[in-house]
Amino acid sequence: MEKKHFKEIMEKSNESMTKLHEIVRQSIEEEALLVDRLVHPPKEVRSEGQKISDKVARFGGSWTFIIVFTVLLILWIIFNSNVPAKEQFDPFPFILMNLALSCLAASQAPIIMMSQNRQEEKDRMRAENDYMVNLKAELEIRSLHQKMDMLLQEQIKGLYESQEDQFKLITLLCPKVD
Numbered sequence: 001m002e003k004k005h006f007k008e009i010m011e012k013s014n015e016s017m018t019k020l021h022e023i024v025r026q027s028i029e030e031e032a033l034l035v036d037r038l039v040h041p042p043k044e045v046r047s048e049g050q051k052i053s054d055k056v057a058r059f060g061g062s063w064t065f066i067i068v069f070t071v072l073l074i075l076w077i078i079f080n081s082n083v084p085a086k087e088q089f090d091p092f093p094f095i096l097m098n099l100a101l102s103c104l105a106a107s108q109a110p111i112i113m114m115s116q117n118r119q120e121e122k123d124r125m126r127a128e129n130d131y132m133v134n135l136k137a138e139l140e141i142r143s144l145h146q147k148m149d150m151l152l153q154e155q156i157k158g159l160y161e162s163q164e165d166q167f168k169l170i171t172l173l174c175p176k177v178d
Contacts (some may be wrong), residue, residue, distance in 0.1 A: 009074035019150055050118060058113030059109055073097070 046054075076097055080088045081099050090096035 020147060020174045023143060023146050023150070027139060044122075046118075050114070053111045053114040054118065056108065060112060 076090070077094065080090050080094065080097075081092065085091065
C-alpha cells in the first residue's frame with residue numbers, strides 16, 4: 001500500500017513538473033518573438049533626400065548656423081551701408097537681402113518639416129519598442145502568476161490528500177467505539 005501511494009505521489013509530482021515545463025516553454029516562445037524584435041529592430045532605409053533633409057535640419061537648428069548667418073547679415077548690412085553708392089549691390093532698404101532671406105525661409109521650412117516627420121517616425125518606433133518591453137514584462141508576470149497558481153493548487157491538493165491519508169490511518173488505528 002505504501003509503495004503504491006508513494007508511486008502515485010511521484011506521478012502527480014511529475015505531472016505538475018510537466019505542466020510547469022510547458023508553461024515555461026510557452027512563455028519562452030512568446031518572449032522570443034518580442035526580444036528578437038527589440039534586439040534586432042528593422043534597419044532604417046533612408047533615401048538620399050531624407051539624408052539631406054536631416055543634415056539641413058541638423059545644421060539649420062544649430063548655433064553654428066545662427067552665428068554664421070548673423071555674421072553674414074551684419075557684414076552684408078555694413079558693406080552696403082559704408083561703401084560708395086556705385087559699389088553697393090544691395091542699397092538700403094536691402095531688398096535683395098530680404099529676397100534672399102525669404103527664399104531661404106521658404107526652402108528651409110519644408111526641409112525641416114521633412115526631418116521632423118522622420119523624427120516623428122523614429123519616436124513612434126521607440127514608443128512601439130517601449131510597448132513591446134511592457135508587453136514582455138506583462139507576459140512574464142502572467143507566466144509567474146500561472147506558475148504560482150499551479151504550485152498552490154498542487155500544494156493544496158497534496159495537503160488534502162495527505163489529510164485524507166491521515167484520516168484513513170486514524171480510522172484504522174482507532175476503531176469505532178459504539
